[in-house]
Amino acid sequence: xxxxxxxxxxxxxxxxxxxxxxxxxxxxxxxxxxxxxxxxxxxxxxxxxxxxxxxxxxxxxxxxxxxxxxxxxxxxxxxxxxxxxxxxxxxxxxxxxxxxxxxxxxxxxxxxxxxxxxxxxxxxxxxxxxxxxxxxxxxxxxxxxxxxxxxxxxxxxxxxxxxxxxxxxxxxxxxxxxxxxxxxxxxxxxxxxxxxxxxxxxxxxxxxxxxxxxxxxxxxxxxxxxxxxxxxxxxxxxxxxxxxxxxxxxxxxxxxxxxxxxxxxxxxxxxxxxxxxxxxxxxxxxxxxxxxxxxxxxxxxxxxxxxxxxxxxxxxxxxxxxxxxxxxxxxxxxxxxxxxxxxxxxxxxxxxxxxxxxxxxxxxxxxxxxxxxxxxxxxxxxxxxxxxxxxxxxxxxxxxxxxxxxxxxxxxxxxxxxxxxxxxxxxxxxxxxxxxxxxxxxxxxxxxxxxxxxxxxxxxxxxxxxxxxxxxxxxxxxxxxxxxxxxxxxxxxxxxxxxxxxxxxxxxxxxxxxxxxxxxxxx
Amino acid sequence: xxxxxxxxxxxxxxxxxxxxxxxxxxxxxxxxxxxxxxxxxxxxxxxxxxxxxxxxxxxxxxxxxxxxxxxxxxxxxx
Numbered sequence: 312x313x314x315x316x317x318x319x320x321x322x323x324x325x326x327x328x329x330x331x332x333x334x335x336x337x338x339x340x341x342x343x344x345x346x347x348x349x350x351x352x353x354x355x356x357x358x359x360x361x362x363x364x365x366x367x368x369x370x371x372x373x374x375x376x377x378x379x380x381x382x383x384x385x386x387x388x389x390x391x392x393x394x395x396x397x398x399x400x401x402x403x404x405x406x407x408x409x410x411x412x413x414x415x416x417x418x419x420x421x422x423x424x425x426x427x428x429x430x431x432x433x434x435x436x437x438x439x440x441x442x443x444x445x446x447x448x449x450x451x452x453x454x455x456x457x458x459x460x461x462x463x464x465x466x467x468x469x470x471x472x473x474x475x476x477x478x479x480x481x482x483x484x485x486x487x488x489x490x491x492x493x494x495x496x497x498x499x500x501x502x503x504x505x506x507x508x509x510x511x512x513x514x515x516x517x518x519x520x521x522x523x524x525x526x527x528x529x530x531x532x533x534x535x536x537x538x539x540x541x542x543x544x545x546x547x548x549x550x551x552x553x554x555x556x557x558x559x560x561x562x563x564x565x566x567x568x569x570x571x572x573x574x575x576x577x578x579x580x581x582x583x584x585x586x587x588x589x590x591x592x593x594x595x596x597x598x599x600x601x602x603x604x605x606x607x608x609x610x611x612x613x614x615x616x617x618x619x620x621x622x623x624x625x626x627x628x629x630x631x632x633x634x635x636x637x638x639x640x641x642x643x644x645x646x647x648x649x650x651x652x653x654x655x656x657x658x659x660x661x662x663x664x665x666x667x668x669x670x671x672x673x674x675x676x677x678x679x680x681x682x683x684x685x686x687x688x689x690x691x692x693x694x695x696x697x698x699x700x701x702x703x704x705x706x707x708x709x710x711x712x713x714x715x716x717x718x719x720x721x722x723x724x725x726x727x728x729x730x731x732x733x734x735x736x737x738x739x740x741x742x743x744x745x746x747x748x749x750x751x752x753x754x755x756x757x758x759x760x761x762x763x764x765x766x767x768x769x770x771x772x773x774x775x776x777x778x779x780x781x782x783x784x785x786x787x788x789x790x791x792x793x794x795x796x797x798x799x800x801x802x803x804x805x806x807x808x809x810x811x812x813x814x815x816x817x818x819x820x821x822x823x824x825x826x827x828x829x830x831x832x833x834x
Numbered sequence: 835x836x837x838x839x840x841x842x843x844x845x846x847x848x849x850x851x852x853x854x855x856x857x858x859x860x861x862x863x864x865x866x867x868x869x870x871x872x873x874x875x876x877x878x879x880x881x882x883x884x885x886x887x888x889x890x891x892x893x894x895x896x897x898x899x900x901x902x903x904x905x906x907x908x909x910x911x912x
Contacts, residue, residue, distance in 0.1 A: 397866055460862060551895045554870045558894065580870060586890040741871070773871055792852030802866055805848060 312403040314475040315498045317385045318792060319505075319539040320346055327516055327542035334566070335375040335547045342542060345379055351464040352383025352417075352438070355456060358464075359415060359436055363388030363471050366411045366481060370394045371419035372811050373526055373547055377441035377456075378535065379832045381416040381526070382418065383481075385498075388471035390478035392493070393527040398801040400428035403491065407483050408434055412691055413492055419443075426450050435567050448592045452475030468785060472676075475499035481690050482529055485745050485804065487736065494629045495689030501532055503683040504632035507655045508533040509540045512570060512597050512623075516542040516800055519594070523548040529629045530601060530742070534572055553577070556585035567594040569622075574742025574774045575605035582613045591617055601633065602742030603663050603774040606728065608645035615642050626651035628744070630699065634658050637727055650727035651720065658682035659713075660728070661788035662720060672722040675731060679704060681713040707753040736752060738767040740775045750806065752778065753799045757792065759785045764823045765806065768832055779806035782814045835884075843901070847872045847890050858901045866899060876904065878879050886911040 313319055324346035341693040360568055367384040369391050375651040384391040392403050394410050408430055415436045420443035438461060443458070473664040479498040508514070520538045522545055524530035538545040542729050544683035546566050552558040559581050563571060578600060581587065598620040605624065614622060627633035637652025654660045659681040662670035668678035703709040719731040736747045747765045754763040762782040767775035781792070789809050816827040836852045836858055848867050852911035862868040868876065874911065886908060897907045
């Protein structure tokens with residue numbers, strides 16, 4: 312019985328041991344090889360002191376080794392914590408390592424420039440998973456274990472006492488008060504969602520599944536574990552291919568990809584610059600997207616040009632994995648938004664009005680989610696957890712806690728939810744969720760920043776561009792401020808534009824007048 | 835031409851040092867100075883500033899790896 316994520320790998324290694332599990336550029340490995348490498352990593356981690364219930368960080372570019380690392384960590388009974396390899400080591404990565412009590416980090420030799428900026432104290436050991444010249448790998452602060460040492464470790468495996476309710480991974484997302492927050496997800500949380508994916512997408516071992524989203528993004532979950540569930544092959548999309556639309560088309564066609572999952576902006580760019588023709592990418596069976604609203608006019612064009620796959624919109628905050636979906640039946644009306652649809656299997660959803668009533672169909676309210684995909688809370692933050700994971704807000708008898716998404720929705724006549732916006736300052740850009748407050752906190756961290764306000768500017772391709780208004784006490788070049796932010800925020804949170812002003816407009820109560828600033832943008 | 839490209843990238847994309855420090859052979863893609871949105875911005879800039887058209891077939895990493903390669907792409911069209 313598969314009740315842990317790594318059981319999927321073990322089962323596929325037994326049943327489909329010789330099938331290719333992961334393709335990473337011109338390298339690949341079979342299910343048997345992936346299972347064996349993950350066993351060696353697990354055994355090394357246990358020797359190094361990792362115990363059930365611990366957290367182990369993953370700080371390297373997506374690769375075959377990184378995938379083996381995730382399984383290796385879970386096989387020890389610990390949870391993995393993927394850290395954006397492009398996030399600055401000295402601030403965000405360090406924050407996550409300290410916040411999540413991480414003592415061991417899986418990394419790669421190409422990340423070695425970042426190592427000196429990692430925090431000593433908690434962190435003890437770096438496990439370097441790629442094959443490299445061992446002589447170069449030495450670090451003054453940390454113990455370093457190399458791949459050649461890992462390759463000498465015993466590949467047999469002893470299961471631990473972990474159960475489905477235990478944590479499989481912790482994903483850090485943007486936090487409104489300035490620090491990222493760790494969403495705790497269990498094996499059961501992920502498996503409940505992946506079961507729906509396997510079933511609803513009718514995955515088989517003959518599928519060729521792409522993995523475009525990065526590992527620290529929850530959109531990587533169905534790719535990774537859906538493929539492992541059925542013994543299909545996972546094709547990792549490299550960072551260069553990810554930037555160029557025409558490379559994506561070639562990637563899909565050359566690898567005969569059958570299932571593609573990415574944020575809509577990638578697909579919009581593919582449409583505009585990918586040189587698509589009628590019937591391009593004939594192998595595609597499923598084209599699915601999430602993370603932001605897909606502009607209907609682009610989706611319509613894409614569906615007309617590439618009519619053969621099923622188009623499926625998925626919706627869900629990281630806290631719920633995915634909770635609703637909408638299968639787009641035909642090229643949509645370019646003037647109507649794509650609905651987020653209805654609940655996936657074994658997930659309950661309802662809409663609560665501002666005065667805590669159950670919303671009628673057509674009435675706007677906050678979407679509330681319950682079920683086995685809902686997170687176990689925020690790491691080390693019971694207060695924040697208590698604000699979003701709550702008892703039945705309608706005062707009923709629901710036996711479990713439910714998750715308040717903060718997303719405003721209403722049900723349309725067809726019984727599908729429509730997404731209307733947020734209750735707070737959270738925005739989406741390139742599919743990432745971003746708390747504007749976190750960017751403002753970073754700006755205020757600079758001694759010369761007197762006032763600032765960060766605003767979203769709606770954009771067809773990437774949902775929102777980020778604009779920062781800043782008033783200074785003194786002289787500061789824009790590039791210096793950009794550099795300061797780059798050391799503190801991941802690339803996707805950096806303002807696209809920084810505008811200096813003498814001072815920012817105020818409301819009658821003395822607060823920064825965001826409406827006036829918004830009006831300034833639209834002029 | 836190199837300087838025009840340099841100034842544009844330094845001001846509009848993810849470069850955090852003075853423009854002069856952005857060398858002609860700095861790996862723009864590898865170091866994430868140019869990301870997927872950045873590519874679209876650069877194409878718009880090239881098409882407006884140098885009055886050339888970038889063909890979709892030319893949207894490959896080799897043409898955008900460095901300031902040198904972007905300049906070569908434009909020169910090949912003029």
